[in-house]
Each structure stands twice: as structure tokens, then as C-alpha cells.
Amino acid sequence: xxxxxxxxxxxxxxxxxxxxxxxxxxxxxxxxxxxxxxxxxxxxxxxxxxxxxxxxxxxxxxxxxxxxxxxxxxxxxxxxxxxxxxxxxxxxxxxxxxxxxxxxxxxxxxxxxxxxxxxxxxxxxxxxxxxxxxxxxxxxxxxxxxxxxxxxxxxxxxxxxxxxxxxxxxxxxxxxxxxxxxxxxxxxxxxxxxxxxxxxxxxxxxxxxxxxxxxxxxxxxxxxxxxxxxxxxxxxxxxxxxxxxxxxxxxxxxxxxxxxxxxxxxxxxxxxxxxxxxxxxxxxxxxxxxxxxxxxxxxxxxxxxxxxxxxxxxxxxxxxxxxxxxxxxxxxxxxxxxxxxxxxxxxxxxxxxxxxxxxxxxxxxxxxxxxxxxxxxxxxxxxxxxxxxxxxxxxxxxxxxxxxxxxxxxxxxxxxxxxxxxxxxxxxxxxxxxxxxxx
Amino acid sequence: xxxxxxxxxxxxxxxxxxxxxxxxxxxxxxxxxxxxxxxxxxxxxxxxxxxxxxxxxxxxxxxxxxxxxxxxxxxxxxxxxxxxxxxxxxxxxxxxxxxxxxxxxxxxxxxxxxxxxxxxxxxxxxxxxxxxxxxxxxxxxxxxxxxxxxxxxxxxxxxxxxxxxx
Numbered sequence: 229x230x231x232x233x234x235x236x237x238x239x240x241x242x243x244x245x246x247x248x249x250x251x252x253x254x255x256x257x258x259x260x261x262x263x264x265x266x267x268x269x270x271x272x273x274x275x276x277x278x279x280x281x282x283x284x285x286x287x288x289x290x291x292x293x294x295x296x297x298x299x300x301x302x303x304x305x306x307x308x309x310x311x312x313x314x315x316x317x318x319x320x321x322x323x324x325x326x327x328x329x330x331x332x333x334x335x336x337x338x339x340x341x342x343x344x345x346x347x348x349x350x351x352x353x354x355x356x357x358x359x360x361x362x363x364x365x366x367x368x369x370x371x372x373x374x375x376x377x378x379x380x381x382x383x384x385x386x387x388x389x390x391x392x393x394x395x396x397x398x399x400x401x402x403x404x405x406x407x408x409x410x411x412x413x414x415x416x417x418x419x420x421x422x423x424x425x426x427x428x429x430x431x432x433x434x435x436x437x438x439x440x441x442x443x444x445x446x447x448x449x450x451x452x453x454x455x456x457x458x459x460x461x462x463x464x465x466x467x468x469x470x471x472x473x474x475x476x477x478x479x480x481x482x483x484x485x486x487x488x489x490x491x492x493x494x495x496x497x498x499x500x501x502x503x504x505x506x507x508x509x510x511x512x513x514x515x516x517x518x519x520x521x522x523x524x525x526x527x528x529x530x531x532x533x534x535x536x537x538x539x540x541x542x543x544x545x546x547x548x549x550x551x552x553x554x555x556x557x558x559x560x561x562x563x564x565x566x567x568x569x570x571x572x573x574x575x576x577x578x579x580x581x582x583x584x585x586x587x588x589x590x591x592x593x594x595x596x597x598x599x600x601x602x603x604x605x606x607x608x609x610x611x612x613x614x615x616x617x618x619x620x621x622x623x624x625x626x627x628x629x630x631x632x633x634x635x636x637x638x639x640x641x642x643x644x645x646x647x648x649x650x651x652x653x654x655x656x657x658x659x660x661x662x663x664x665x666x667x
Numbered sequence: 668x669x670x671x672x673x674x675x676x677x678x679x680x681x682x683x684x685x686x687x688x689x690x691x692x693x694x695x696x697x698x699x700x701x702x703x704x705x706x707x708x709x710x711x712x713x714x715x716x717x718x719x720x721x722x723x724x725x726x727x728x729x730x731x732x733x734x735x736x737x738x739x740x741x742x743x744x745x746x747x748x749x750x751x752x753x754x755x756x757x758x759x760x761x762x763x764x765x766x767x768x769x770x771x772x773x774x775x776x777x778x779x780x781x782x783x784x785x786x787x788x789x790x791x792x793x794x795x796x797x798x799x800x801x802x803x804x805x806x807x808x809x810x811x812x813x814x815x816x817x818x819x820x821x822x823x824x825x826x827x828x829x830x831x832x833x
Contacts, residue, residue, distance in 0.1 A: 412754060
């Protein structure tokens with residue numbers, strides 16, 4: 229019988245023939261903390277006088293409250309820096325970016341076991357790693373001992389066919405899947421994404437799928453490591469970290485879900501749960517006080533490019549604030565170098581330093597009572613953005629950017645349809661503002 | 668061990684954001700202070716009015732969302748004896764066992780606010796004294812029972828020098 233990706237990786241890392249349902253103790257390749265969960269983990273290790281790190285890579289990310297808005301948090305950061313000095317754990321300082329983006333850029337490899345004290349650690353699954361979120365104590369033990377225990381999950385195979393309509397993308401696909409499965413529809417399971425649409429998809433878009441696997445309750449969201457994965461790692465000077473990894477022929481799946489990408493329309497998650505998702509029609513016209521483009525879900529260069537393409541030469545609605553947060557320093561630099569940040573600022577936006585931004589309600593855009601935010605993040609729970617009386621809607625970067633201009637939830641397909649019509653009408657001609665039409 | 672207390676009733680999808688709100692992020696290294704805000708966004712009166720030994724009783728998918736271990740930690744620190752729910756989110760479940768907070772999965776529709784509850788952790792029997800009915804919780808998986816019985820993950824590792832799950 230063939231193995232799923234989860235079974236394959238956990239077999240390799242535990243040295244036993246692992247199948248769904250088994251409990252294994254596996255080697256940990258990467259163990260990660262962030263500044264909201266690391267201080268508790270460090271104190272747990274101090275209690276045990278176990279201040280050492282044995283995982284292949286142990287990394288501490290300061291991203292959730294970065295730079296620190298309060299002295300209490302500054303002191304937490306000091307504790308992490310001190311732990312790094314003592315143990316040799318790598319420190320990812322303020323300004324370097326969000327844990328999950330930094331993990332895929334520099335640390336996680338196909339076939340790795342990655343544990344992080346942050347639920348969206350599953351993001352690295354898009355590289356073909358068994359990556360999962362745990363609590364502070366589990367990660368502390370995993371970091372110090374270089375191993376952790378796992379129940380080998382059953383797998384739901386998500387097979388995606390067809391081509392996306394312009395203005396619809398991987399964020400809409402994953403919101404649609406969570407809507408279908410429910411917030412606990414895949415609890416304890418691994419999701420494994422594949423099929424022609426996933427093969428064609430950029431790594432940036434694949435990360436979005438794996439990132440939000442946990443929003444259906446899943447333990448991880450795996451994608452085969454292929455040529456695209458190799459290109460991504462190669463571009464980061466990490467070609468040696470690449471290996472091919474795919475599920476085996478005849479792997480046993482608890483469920484197979486087939487989705488036709490060409491039938492998808494933009495999706496909106498309504499407050500206050502991620503599975504409260506509807507087609508964009510149902511949200512059209514909802515007035516927005518703040519648009520937030522960023523996070524470990526949608527703060528990547530591809531996301532900023534599509535948002536900039538829509539916002540170029542336009543301005544945000546007067547009543548709608550626009551906050552843009554690149555997910556890492558490299559993304560920030562690329563956006564800066566290619567003029568994207570210029571477009572956002574001219575559109576009336578504000579650019580924050582790389583990190584989590586206002587996603588967790590700590591700083592940089594906390595909502596007022598009754599205010600509405602349209603966010604590209606992965607969560608919209610009550611109180612998420614710092615105010616239990618705020619309302620968070622989730623959408624793709626294209627929907628967020630187009631809605632920022634309109635000041636209300638608006639369908640980005642309108643933007644792309646208009647461009648399509650223009651292209652057909654005046655082939656090779658110059659655009660309205662004398663700018664060459666890019667094709 | 669038999670636990671006794673009153674039921675506090677919550678609905679479905681109680682997220683870790685509701686249990687331990689992000690706006691108190693700066694209190695995460697001050698757990699006694701953070702515990703004063705436990706479940707505040709789900710029921711603003713809970714923390715101030717609950718008595719030590721009371722139970723948190725909820726619907727489906729309790730503890731979904733963020734991996735913050737502070738959520739089960741402050742529920743325990745506030746004096747809650749156990750959480751009873753129809754189902755739990757994965758990370759919360761593992762965290763609760765790691766910090767020694769007992770969880771029981773059962774049909775919580777049979778429990779109402781202020782009902783007197785008795786729970787026998789060894790057998791998983793739940794007695795609703797007010798209604799005169801008995802419920803049976805799904806047993807914990809062996810690996811997790813071992814960790815809970817040792818008093819949480821730290822105590823488990825210290826006792827066995829590593830994982831001892833079977």
C-alpha cells in the first residue's frame with residue numbers, strides 16, 4: 229500500500245513504518261517560536277534547567293509586536309534575545325518578517341518535520357514539509373530534545389483542476405474549501421493539495437493554501453515538492469535543500485475532494501468565523517473603514533504585485549484607510565525596488581515594517597468600536613484585531629485592493645474584465661493616461 | 668479524583684481569541700493578571716463571578732484558532748476544574764493536556780448554566796446533579812492520559828527522561 233506525504237515523512241523521521249493512526253516519536257528538523265509564544269516556552273525550559281537546543285534549526289522570531297509598542301513586550305523580546313545568546317538558537321529580529329514567511333524563505337526543507345508555537349506553522353507544508361503548529365511547551369521540548377511525538381494523521385486529498393478566472397486565486401480557493409469543510413471539518417487530518425491547477429500554481433499561491441489548512445482544523449497542509457519548489461529554493465540560494473517528494477502510488481485517502489478552479493468566484497469570510505464564507509455577491513456594498521494587505525497568508529510579493537496593479541494611478545476611498553505590510557524584509561526590498569511601495573503610498577496607503585502588522589490586534593491598526601476591516605489575513609474571530617466590537621472580513625489581495633478604491637466590498641473581476649475589454653478594443657494602442665498597456 | 672462545581676455555559680466555536688484576547692498580548696508574561704481576563708470576550712462576567720472548581724461547558728470546536736498555550740493555562744489558573752465540550756480543536760486539546768487542564772468530550776446539550784456537576788476523571792463519568800442524569804465522556808487517548816496523569820508534559824519528561832507514551 230502506498231503512503232500519503234504525511235505517512236512518508238513521519239516514517240522517515242521516526243524510523244518506523246508509520247501509517248495513519250499510529251503514534252510516533254519523530255526527529256524535529258526545525259523548531260520555531262515567535263514573540264507571543266516564545267517567552268512561555270523559554271520559561272518552561274528554565275524550569276527544567278534544560279536551556280539547550282537540539283533541533284537541526286531552532287529559530288526565535290520577533291514579529292507579532294514588532295517594533296514593541298509596550299515595555300512588557302520589550303522585556304519579552306529581551307528574554308528571547310538572551311535565550312538565543314545562551315543556546316545558539318537563531319534570532320530573527322524585528323524587521324526580518326513573519327515567522328512563516330521566514331521559515332519557507334530560509335529554514336524549512338522538503339521532507340522536514342517543522343514544529344512552531346504558532347498555529348499557521350502549517351504554511352511550510354507547501355514546500356513538502358510535515359509542518360504543524362503546537363503550544364509553547366510542546367515546541368520547547370521539541371527544540372530542546374530534537375524530537376516530538378505525533379499521531380500520524382489521515383489525509384484528505386484536495387484535487388484541483390481547471391484555470392482560475394482573472395481576479396480569482398488561491399485565497400478564494402482555500403476560503404471556498406474551508407466554507408465547504410467547516411472550521412472543524414478536517415480536525416486532526418492532513419490536507420494534501422494536488423492536481424493540474426496546483427502543479428501550475430506559483431509557490432506564493434501554494435503557501436496561501438497550506439497556511440490556512442488549520443482554519444479547517446487540519447494539522448498540516450501538504451503539497452508535493454516539484455520543479456516549482458526547486459526553482460523557489462534555488463532563487464533563495466538553497467538548491468541543495470531541495471528534494472523531490474510526492475505521495476506514493478496507491479496512497480490511502482480518507483476523503484478525496486475535487487474542485488474546478490474555473491468555477492470559483494471571489495470569496496468573502498464574514499465575521500466572526502473563517503467558515504462563515506460566502507460568494508462575494510453577498511458582501512458587495514459593505515462599507516469598509518480599513519483595508520489591510522499583508523500577513524503570513526497574503527503579504528508576499530505576488531500579493532503586493534496584484535494589489536499594486538489594481539491601485540496604480542488610483543486612490544483609496546476617502547473613508548477607507550489602507551495598511552500594507554510586506555511579510556518579510558526581502559519582500560519589502562523587492563516591493564521597494566520595483567516601485568510597488570510608491571504605488572501604495574500614492575494611493576493613500578501606509579506601509580508598515582515587515583511583521584504581523586495589525587493581524588493579532590497588538591498594534592498598527594487596531595479597530596474602533598463598530599469598525600469594519602477587510603483583511604487579507606487568515607482569521608476574523610471576534611476581538612482578533614484588538615477590539616471585540618470590531619468586524620473583520622477576509623478576502624484575497626485583489627478583492628482587498630479593489631475594495632479599498634471603492635470604499636466597500638467590491639468584486640475584482642470587474643477590474644480585470646474592464647482591462648480585458650480595453651485590450652480587445654485597442655490592440656497595441658496606448659492607455660487613457662498615455663501609459664503603455666502591459667500585456 | 669472527583670471534581671465538583673457549577674456549570675458555566677458557552678456556545679460553539681469558542682476561539683483562543685475569545686479565551687485569551689490579543690489586546691492583552693502584553694500580559695502574557697504576567698499570567699495571574701492575564702487570568703483576570705479569561706473568556707472575557709465570550710462572557711464579560713465569567714472571570715469575576717466564577718468560583719474555584721466551576722466547569723466551563725461548551726459546544727463544538729472549543730479552543731479553535733491560535734496555538735497560544737496561555738488559553739488553557741489561564742483557564743486552569745482561574746480555578747476551572749475541567750472543560751466539557753462536544754468537541755475540541757486539535758492544538759488546544761494537546762496544550763490543555765500538556766498544562767494539566769482536564770478536558771472531557773461529551774454531549775453538553777444535557778447541561779445548563781448553573782447546573783451542579785460532578786466529574787470522575789478516572790472513569791470519565793459526568794453526573795449532572797441538578798438534572799439527575801449521567802453522561803459518559805469519550806476516553807482520552809492512552810498517550811495523552813499518560814501525560815495528564817504525570818501532571819503535564821514537563822512533569823512527564825522529567826519523570827521518564829523522554830516520552831513514554833505507550
